[in-house]
Amino acid sequence: MKKIMHPYDITHETDMVEPLDYNRRSRLKDVDRSFKAEITNIIRLTDMEKLFQIRMVNDDDWKRFSFLPGQFVMLELPGYGEIPISFSSSPSIKSTIELCIRRAGKVTEALHKAKRGAIVGLRGPFGTYFPMEQMKGNNILLIAGGLGLAPLRAPISFVIENRADFQNVYILYGAKNPSQLLFDYQYDQWNRIDDITLEVIVEEPDKNWIGPVGMITKLLDDITVPADETYAIVCGPPIMFKFVCNRLNAMGIPMQRMFVSLERRMHCGIGKCCRCNIGSSYTCIDGPVFDFWTVMNLKEAI
Amino acid sequence: MLYKTIDKQDFKDLIDIHLRDVECIGPQQVATNAKGKPVYQFLPLNAFDDMTLHYDTTEYSAKTYFLPYREVMSTFHFTDHDWTQEINYQKHPRVIIGLHPCDINGLLKLDKVFAKEFHPNPYYLSRRGNTLIIGIDCQKPCEGGFCASVGSDTVTHGFDLFLTDIGDRYFVKVGTDRAFNAINKVNVRDISEEDRKLYLAKRNQFEASFTKAVHIENLPNLLDIEFESDVWKKWGDKCLSCGSCAMVCPTCYCYGVTENMSMDFTKSEKTKQLYSCNLYDFAQVAGGHNFRPGRDTRLKYRYYHQHRGFVDTFGQPMCVGCNRCGRVCLAGINPTDVIHDIQMEHGR
Numbered sequence: 001m002k003k004i005m006h007p008y009d010i011t012h013e014t015d016m017v018e019p020l021d022y023n024r025r026s027r028l029k030d031v032d033r034s035f036k037a038e039i040t041n042i043i044r045l046t047d048m049e050k051l052f053q054i055r056m057v058n059d060d061d062w063k064r065f066s067f068l069p070g071q072f073v074m075l076e077l078p079g080y081g082e083i084p085i086s087f088s089s090s091p092s093i094k095s096t097i098e099l100c101i102r103r104a105g106k107v108t109e110a111l112h113k114a115k116r117g118a119i120v121g122l123r124g125p126f127g128t129y130f131p132m133e134q135m136k137g138n139n140i141l142l143i144a145g146g147l148g149l150a151p152l153r154a155p156i157s158f159v160i161e162n163r164a165d166f167q168n169v170y171i172l173y174g175a176k177n178p179s180q181l182l183f184d185y186q187y188d189q190w191n192r193i194d195d196i197t198l199e200v201i202v203e204e205p206d207k208n209w210i211g212p213v214g215m216i217t218k219l220l221d222d223i224t225v226p227a228d229e230t231y232a233i234v235c236g237p238p239i240m241f242k243f244v245c246n247r248l249n250a251m252g253i254p255m256q257r258m259f260v261s262l263e264r265r266m267h268c269g270i271g272k273c274c275r276c277n278i279g280s281s282y283t284c285i286d287g288p289v290f291d292f293w294t295v296m297n298l299k300e301a302i
Numbered sequence: 303m304l305y306k307t308i309d310k311q312d313f314k315d316l317i318d319i320h321l322r323d324v325e326c327i328g329p330q331q332v333a334t335n336a337k338g339k340p341v342y343q344f345l346p347l348n349a350f351d352d353m354t355l356h357y358d359t360t361e362y363s364a365k366t367y368f369l370p371y372r373e374v375m376s377t378f379h380f381t382d383h384d385w386t387q388e389i390n391y392q393k394h395p396r397v398i399i400g401l402h403p404c405d406i407n408g409l410l411k412l413d414k415v416f417a418k419e420f421h422p423n424p425y426y427l428s429r430r431g432n433t434l435i436i437g438i439d440c441q442k443p444c445e446g447g448f449c450a451s452v453g454s455d456t457v458t459h460g461f462d463l464f465l466t467d468i469g470d471r472y473f474v475k476v477g478t479d480r481a482f483n484a485i486n487k488v489n490v491r492d493i494s495e496e497d498r499k500l501y502l503a504k505r506n507q508f509e510a511s512f513t514k515a516v517h518i519e520n521l522p523n524l525l526d527i528e529f530e531s532d533v534w535k536k537w538g539d540k541c542l543s544c545g546s547c548a549m550v551c552p553t554c555y556c557y558g559v560t561e562n563m564s565m566d567f568t569k570s571e572k573t574k575q576l577y578s579c580n581l582y583d584f585a586q587v588a589g590g591h592n593f594r595p596g597r598d599t600r601l602k603y604r605y606y607h608q609h610r611g612f613v614d615t616f617g618q619p620m621c622v623g624c625n626r627c628g629r630v631c632l633a634g635i636n637p638t639d640v641i642h643d644i645q646m647e648h649g650r
Binding site: 005010117275 | 376380419428558579607
């Protein structure tokens with residue numbers, strides 16, 4: 001007998017047959033498919049944070065993969081779960097991507113036990129990015145508090161690689177105490193670059209600390225920049241960027257030239273699960289990078 | 303739109319043809335509630351007479367057939383130090399009979415989220431593509447229903463066939479070519495002037511019999527201004543944070559994903575489960591911080607998303623006015639009451 005209704009197989013759609021690329025946002029694809037990737041290197045940063053260097057197993061996937069500073073990826077640990085993590089490395093490095101991850105929950109706990117060579121999954125990239133092109137020709141303030149240096153390291157790397165395109169560059173970093181400082185092995189390298197000022201401040205110094213002590217806003221006391229030729233990127237806990245951005249605003253920098261990166265719980269990364277909603281925005285598609293004016297106008301953002 | 307009429311017996315024949323070949327879902331009485339009223343649900347049919355097409359409303363919406371409460375998104379199979387990811391989409395054809403306009407409008411709103419240009423979702427689209435939808439007009443407004451206030455009491459698309467009872471026959475809107483081919487397997491007629499008049503009379507009578515009305519036009523503005531209002535505290539204190547409202551809602555689509563390892567460690571299922579923004583840990587992040595720890599903030603967020611957030615993104619509210627959440631709420635929280643309260647606050 002002739003079938004009255006034929007099964008519709010979505011996997012035969014032309015979009016679905018194309019190689020997977022999450023940058024093609026309007027195209028139909030296996031939205032849950034993770035690119036298989038290998039942990040090639042694990043660098044211990046502090047007791048709580050490790051830097052994971054990861055590379056996709058399939059070369060074709062890897063060649064198609066590209067991201068921008070500020071975007072994030074969904075990192076899959078089969079059997080444990082999937083978590084959103086910001087890129088911590090420069091997009092121009094073609095050998096690996098780097099993800100700086102704090103041991104904070106079930107998945108990250110498992111990840112911290114993983115060994116080099118472990119196979120994980122990557123889904124992405126997702127979200128908005130810092131508008132680095134738009135910032136070119138200006139002074140730039142790169143400000144991070146605590147774990148905020150992880151996402152900030154991507155624009156820092158971009159600025160260093162394209163040093164000629166920017167005027168004065170300031171990297172300001174604050175942490176609770178010296179043992180929590182991330183990427184401390186890179187400070188000397190950043191500081192030696194012409195016209196890059198690096199300042200690190202801690203709230204609770206130990207006996208070996210010789211740098212400044214206090215809140216991150218203190219570092220702004222010594223900085224004078226022409227307000228109309230300056231952009232700022234601020235990453236850190238909400239309470240920190242609220243103080244920093246208000247301070248920058250008082251210095252005359254327009255709120256639309258300050259960019260922050262927000263964090264929320266996420267289960268999909270593609271604007272479906274609603275877990276990351278802030279007011280009427282999705283952190284995963286309207287963010288995670290927002291300008292400060294938008295953040296001020298979002299309900300419950302800070 | 304093509305309009306036809308079909309005798310009720312011929313419609314039964316049409317469904318019988320489908321019943322032989324594919325899974326058919328329809329509204330069935332499953333129980334009687336405390337007030338002695340029948341309780342209906344959309345369930346698979348064995349025979350045409352299993353369903354009650356003149357039902358008033360179902361307890362749950364039909365969204366579960368498009369967004370199942372639990373769905374395995376993918377399965378990881380483990381070998382030594384490696385794994386493979388297996389993904390399957392639902393691909394068996396299905397007919398859903400008896401969807402009311404609220405359910406069809408609900409699907410149209412879900413389409414905006416899952417079927418349009420931003421990361422279209424194959425799980426949803428596969429189910430949508432495999433489902434023939436036969437809708438039917440309500441006999442009269444259901445208890446507390448305010449669909450007319452949110453423009454969800456009529457449908458012009460989003461279905462394959464849409465029926466209106468005009469006595470011994472149905473007035474049929476034919477929405478798709480596959481439905482056109484299907485109905486030509488039985489006797490259908492072009493509409494007559496009398497059919498047209500009967501249909502319009504039926505619609506007029508229906509539209510005049512609403513007892514609930516809600517003005518939603520000012521809500522996007524109002525919800526923003528009244529974000530700190532005490533009204534939220536009042537309703538939040540009643541809310542039990544059980545998530546029943548989201549479960550029965552035709553448009554609530556929030557979900558959570560968990561991974562479950564098999565007992566022998568050979569595979570792990572990545573499972574999506576519909577969630578509710580009223581549940582405590584909805585916005586809790588690793589490390590323990592909760593962005594919406596209070597019941598009032600979570601209840602408020604649900605209204606904010608439906609009547610402000612969704613409007614910002616898609617130009618229309620998410621709510622279809624079916625009042626399922628109002629009927630199911632254990633604490634007696636009714637959407638019309640909450641909205642009126644917010645508007646009263648405004649008028650003070």
